[in-house]
Amino acid sequence: MHKALRPVLTAGFLVGLLAGCAATAPARAEAPTAVAPTPPGAAIASAHSLATEAGMEMIRAGGNAFDAAVAVSSTLSVVEPISSGLGGGGFFLLHDAASGRDVFVDARETAPASATPAAFLDEDGELDRDRATNGPWSAGIPGLPAALVHVAREYGELPLSTTLAPAIRIAREGFPVYERLERGYARRSQVMERYRGTREVFLADGDPPQVGEVLRQPDLARTLELIARDGADGFYRGEVGQALLASVAEEGGRWTAGELAGYEVREREPIEFEYRGWHVVTAPPPSSGGVALAQMLQILGGWDLAAMEEPDRIHLVVEAMRRAYRDRTIYLGDPDFVEMPLALLTDPAYAAGLRATIHPDRATPSDLLSGQPVPLEDDETTHFSIIDGDGNRVSATQTVNLLYGSGLVAPGTGVLLNNEMDDFALKPGTPNAFGVMGFEANAVEPGKRMLSSMTPSIIESDDKVAILGAPGGSRIITEVLVGILGYDAGLDAQQVAALPRYHHQWMPDVVSAEPDALSPGTVKALEAMGHTVNAGEDTWGNLQTVAWDKRTGELSGGTDPRNPVGKAEVLPEPATSP
Template identity: 75%
Template sequence: MRVALRVLLSASLLYAGTTFTATPLQAAPAAKTAAAHPPGTAIASAHALATDAGLEMIRAGGNAFDAAVAVSAVLSVVEPISSGIGGGGFFLLHDAKSGKDVFVDARETAPAAATPAAYLDEKGELNRDRATNGPWSAGIPGLPAALVHVSKQYGRLPLKTTLAPAIRIAREGFEVYERMSRGYAARREVMERYPGTRAVFLADGDTVEQGELFRQPDLARTLERLAARGFDGFYRGETAKLLLDGVRAEGGQWTVQELAGYRVREREPLRFGYDGWEVVTAPPPSSGGVALAQMLQVLGPWDLAKLPPAERVHLTTEAMRRAYRDRTFYLGDPDFVDVPVATLTHPAYAAGLRASINPDKATPSDLLSGRPTPLEDEETTHFSIIDAGGNRVAATQTVNLLFGSGLVAPGTGFLLNNEMDDFALKAGTPNAFGVMGFDANAPAPGKRMLSSMTPTFMVSPDKVAVLGTPGGSRIITMVLLGVLGYADGLSAQQVAALPRFHHQWMPDAISIEKNALPSDVIATLRGMGHTVNEPQEASEGRRSSDTWGNLQTVSWDKRRNVLEGGSDPRNPVGKASVQVSAPRR
């Protein structure tokens, strides 16, 4: 595996023009025994202001969970293109004192009015505009409830402290970056339908442009109410009224009861072994953990390090293909459907999947199903944290597509998500990411839509790693490649820079980043029967798909007692930093 991964890593030189702002500790002499505690705090996020806010909480006496609230809130301010308090997310937490891992599910929920029939046009076809734009595309937000829950249950500092950086940045403004201005241009037509959105993004009479100062005073006031009143500061009272009025004014049908009735869920994470590591990851309603367990257990018996690169990519692709097929048919909200997690993640089931792989030839995807068979932009964000006490957080949050639904309820200052498109609104019809679903992921009142978000921990006797990424349906395979990179001994920054390839069962093709695979490897894969889709030039109004994801990761080498951070070089405004603690007495 080491040789093959380093071949792929060489392609990361494409991104050498970006700046990596991590500040890893100097390597300490190798210790005979593992350190009991990290030497400080490491935080990696998609924006430097968010990383700095997390470190500010550590200096104020907070822990990783306080830092997570601050980082999440600041990302909600500075990355409206990717996430926000109008969306949701997953927080994977490790409490060092108790040794407990917990998964905080803050996924959005379906309004009662959002039946499958509500998303069909007069011909019975999926109304794509209603599914992805405006009030009908939005689920009840979960992220504000998660901030309150994580702060109250696991943090040390009050919300007024942890939300203060986000409030300050919303009021005073931040500099618009290229990705944000380009994303606005792609979604401008939809966003300018709504007066509340125009009031935020056209406040100076013109569209947001790279380099200008972007202020959000309404969002600052919304966050102040959340800081002062907690859950009731968002889901009841003034913010709730503004939100409900704005949704209804655009034809939506949210109710007071379903907004006030939203609750986060604490779930038991999935855990399994791979190559000497314990992998701790997301359970349903994320599809990521189940798929990750399947893929790694399918690949486990192969000595990948001894295989030629094309054969390694072939086997990895076949593992991806089978996991995504199962995702389509079996996974959904475990509060509503019986998800066969134990079966899908069992080593014996993985052995059966492995036995169906031809080591020399691609398996056509339509041969894997006994029933009729019926792509990533810059959405979603992730951050990773380890603190000096050994607490850790892997958190992925989103509003789904670029700028979510495009709808800001007047006076609230934040965009609503368009997560309803992650349901199987019409069975067998692909969503915006090209993945499809059936009854297990059909909408129902209060149900949580299936997600690909895969916040993950890796733990071995010598090392701990925290990782995750945005990327729509490609999230799971990017985390897979990151896990394989850490298992091969790569550093945090090398893992963040790894080139990427992906297969999701349908469509039946391997997609790759530009220059991710050498031409001879691509030729060999095609000779084995694979379709390999190389990046195409961006069409008008669309960005190029040359690069994917925005992986953020931190690691702790317990033998050397060294912390490292890795921030994806594809995103020049991201930042990974290490803050050294005072020596323990």
């Protein structure tokens, strides 16, 4: 986080603001005096300025939020190979203003038929970490290209040849390498340089990517052109499909033409619930985020957080996190494969029961909660948020999992494959590379979608709409939670994006916090309650959010200051004071 933000946007600041809002804000029950029927323009926030600008290019061309989403998503797939791409997957939460319908487009990767539990064990019966995280065996069948085509054709107004044009142009002409790309490549170089196709992209000039150099990806531009021309067949069949199959086979993996060509997105009903006058729409399984968010917020809804001192408030939030992550581990998986008690897990009465188990001034040791020993993934994912002048909304999170995914680029395609297989419980009860543990609900099976923490969300009150989401692995869910609490406290979009973060995920039984997120006094008080606190972790996440004030008509955007290449843009630009 930028140091200038730390003294201002501390958890203590948020508590004070909560208290101030409680004292000065009008009662929620009051009828709005004037509510604008639609936003005055459009707002987009994404993790890279070129992607935000690509989305605005579609708005200016007469497209809607869904057209902008295709442009933003595909451009991020070019400029953020460290975080996402055509070889990965994602979730698109859409609100169609004309019908009032909310829909969740599930483009999560699927396991190939070769992905049996035994395939990921070494000769001693232990999880083979290298196979689970690197190269062809770590890659699921990609879902993002199918999502781009589906969103464009079902919800957009512009042809794919238009919405993919910015990404094609940037892939061909190149873009300047930024610090995170250089740093991430250095961390993953030994893996990435194993593969011929990866070397052809990232060592094209003879050395690794360096800040300021221009990274060109002509093969990726060609792949995007084929998708623009042929739709999903341009990726999953034909020359690109054959090249993907050949590359996986060349490196020792096994995909079939049938499972590649047979990939389909799923449209699912979002999870919806109420929190203190906000209607929350969020991600259903195979995301774990919406269920956990519903549990945490509905637990916290039983207390007046604004009236509490910082240690007491943080304690209760942490205890809500602890219980939600316990249930995440035990119950959640791919809804096409697993029966889950979703109605129970998201019921306010269930949340009330969990609330009753929380001691007001003592931590609950995680090993005393019923269940079996859960989550910590990498933060190299990306999110974008969009609202347009008709009121259409998009909250989308996409990923290739770890830094640069599997490290494997299929020669001739420019497509960097994901390593999402590591998000399965490949060996139930054994944590993955980032400490994420799971059991039978998330065990690997052919065609199954691995559990995710991506939590694209939309919240709406009488007078405001906010769209938000973030990367951060298992910490995504708590980032979104802290963001929603910030909006409820009256923060604006940029303040929400910059909020300091803290996190608990049941196992390990530790409160993680960014530097200066918790005051020394709060850390001491939490430890006296029985919490173990690590208050000096590196910053994490990359939250992107937009908001519409329905009473004033103001549109705003917030981009995470932890990421210097992100951009939030509003069209038309807000008027400035003379």
